[in-house]
Amino acid sequence: MERVKESESESEPASSSSSSAATGKLEEEVGRVMDQARELHESGASLLWKISNEEQSLRQKAISLESSIRRVRSSINSLISKKLLDPKFARKLEEDLQRASSILTDGEAAAFLPAEAQGRFLRMFLGPINVRASRKEVQLKVKEEYNSYRDRTAFLFLLFPLTLLILKSWIWEGCLPAFPVQLYEAWLLFLYTGLAMRENILRANGSDIRPWWIYHHYCAMLMALVSLTWEIKRQPNCAQKQRGVELFLQWAMMQGVAMLLQNRYQRQRLYTRIALGKANRMDVVWGETSGVDGQLWVLCPILFAMQGFEAYVGLLLLKTAFVGVVTEWQVICCGILLVLMAVGNFINTIQTLVTKSRFKAKMKRSKSKPELD
Template sequence: MTSGCGNRGIEPKGGAEMEESIEDRVASLAKSCRSLKEAASAHSSRWQHEADTLSKQAINHVSTLKKLQVDVGSASEKDEIDQQTADKLEEELYRARTMLYNGEVSSLLPAKANGVFLRMLLGPTNVRATLKDGRYKVKEEYNAYRDRTALMFLAFPVILLVLKNKIWNGCFPALPVQVYQAWLLFFYTSLALRENILRVNGSDIRPWWVYHHYCAMVMALVSLTWGHPSCIRKQQGVQLFLGWAVMQGVAMLLQNRYQRRRLYTRIALGKAGRMDVVWGETAGVKGQLGILYPLLFILQGFQFFIGILLLKTAIVEDKSEWQIVVCGLLLVLMACGNFINTVATLVAKAKIKSKMNKKSK
């Protein structure tokens, strides 16, 4: 017992020194954090000042570039310079534009404002990537998403059409059709969201293809409210639409396979930017025009036919649903818009080919 009492009476060695040591370490850490904060603030201020200076230079260069593009075009039209000189100047300006809008310089340019669609879904969130690697990852994710969904876009209607004859005795049940329509709504919404983010990050997606997906979103949403697809009144329209979807899925697979290769080639040649993507249902490559473009025109004609059929049904029937009219109008609008943009792409390609032939001569 004596030994135990004696042990309790002895203070641990180094207790005060340990407490003081901990206090010193905490004080040292706090002082180091303050120094680091001040250094980071100074660095941030210097970086912001340099970024502002470079941003002003980039904006001035873009303004000069646009003015020179107009001047070269005007001089060429007035025959103040020959065509060969004009082509060389345009190539130089294109290379200058590529340097401004691709790579690190593009992050110094003012970002495009979020559109209404992005503001509705995400609010005022800044979706522009500050680093070029981040922007490229956004683009690659968009391409990967298109590859994944192209297979589903083809497989979903094929399965429904097969099951109709094998299991459902020639009549689509309501639930599978509504599940497909819900998937279309999700697909077009996510596609439009990704495309809006790509445009904010400097991609060249034509506005029409984003509007096209808005129309497809509305049509899928309206179709969900249509009710049960009666075998007597609505099965023909559903079957025609599924047939069109199968053709569309085949076209998407062809585009994703061939157009991606062409885009990579154009980027390697300096004729396209790293953030550029395939333009919806238009861009083609040499060797595929004989397959892809006829398929696209057939698709557009089929889409127009389904829209007219729905509108005709709404006119003939006394008690037709409002969904028939809306879906018919949207199909006609999308078919006409797709046709106009496809023809515009063909005309642009013909002009480029003609210019290249003149240069070779």
């Protein structure tokens, strides 16, 4: 027993010394980790301070260069109006300025230019968050995601109403039930909200989307929201009351076809314009723009027919409301919105075609002058 006690007493100092050694080693390791963390923090803060100063310097240079381009362009126009500058030489200077502007707005320096105002729509959904990407590849990913979103929704825009119309004839005996139609209208609300948000973000990142197309999607969002509250019941005269819904589904199918044509043909034309330096890499296709002559001959009749049909559906809804067939306020609101969107689309289409014709006439005049010389 005494020997056992002696061995236990001898082992206690050994274990306590090893424990204190392990504790000291662990404390030293923790101290080294703390020193590395402080060093990394100081290095990161120093790097961020340098980057912030360099960004501020580059931002001032980019703003100054943009101002210089505007000033030189204004001087060229002033000299041309006073006939103090040769038009041929002025065109060459303008082309060089356009290349410089494209390098500035389409290159990596574009991130240092002042950002577009984000608007109330984005602030309402996202709050005061800056959605402008600092790196060009991130901006291009946002644009590619927008294009893929349009491709996906174009097929759904065509298939969803087509399915409803087929089921109406084969299964539902010519009268649409409420739930599938409201499901389609909820999808439209989601679609137009997603398009409006993506387009606002693209504009904040330097895209050339016209404001009207964003306002058009606001109107479409409002129409989808209002139509969700539009009660559709199976009644003896439901075919007459649902005539406007049926025509709207047919118009949606036409819009799906037009979207497929725009997404396929106009995007190819946009790539050509970007290669020629006439468009920005952040620009997107919309409406009837960017199409060549052969494509416009196909696309413009479809667009005008779709706009006329859209106005017809809106007027039909207003007629059914004023005659007394369907007197709900939702019918009047949807009719007004459809007519408003049709008129706005028609005006923008005409403005775009006039702009394209003027540009082509200007190009022909510029080509004919060297031949005459």
